[in-house]
Amino acid sequence: MNHEVTPTPSPATDPKTYTTIIYILMTLGLFTGVFGLVAIIMAYIKKEDFKGTVYYDHMIYLIRTFWAGLVAAIVGFILMIILIGWIIFIAAYIWFIYRITVGFINLLDSKPVSTTSWF
Numbered sequence: 001m002n003h004e005v006t007p008t009p010s011p012a013t014d015p016k017t018y019t020t021i022i023y024i025l026m027t028l029g030l031f032t033g034v035f036g037l038v039a040i041i042m043a044y045i046k047k048e049d050f051k052g053t054v055y056y057d058h059m060i061y062l063i064r065t066f067w068a069g070l071v072a073a074i075v076g077f078i079l080m081i082i083l084i085g086w087i088i089f090i091a092a093y094i095w096f097i098y099r100i101t102v103g104f105i106n107l108l109d110s111k112p113v114s115t116t117s118w119f
Helices: 015-028 033-046 054-082 084-108
Strands: none
Touching: 015 033, 015 054, 015 084, 033 054, 054 084
8 A cells, every 4th residue: 555645734824813922922021021022033024924914014013012112111221220210111111001902903903003103
């Protein structure tokens, strides 16, 4: 008996599911930075695959949210010495939550997000 084995093609990851996972990881990144790093790496890896879709805009949005949030958190942390850092740090935290929430709602509605606005 000679059986030919044909490889089963792996199913392509649904872009909406993939983007949902990244949003969830970004949210978890608020508590542990490791999840945020995993999310940003995933966003960079899949960004070009989603070009021409609403999910591409979400990748750009998530990448910008991550980097702007990280910079604001670092500045806030450094300035905690003179107490204004707490305000910056908390404002950055709230802004990050707002961006993730707005982006996730738009994702669930299959709508694009603005890649140029900061709010």
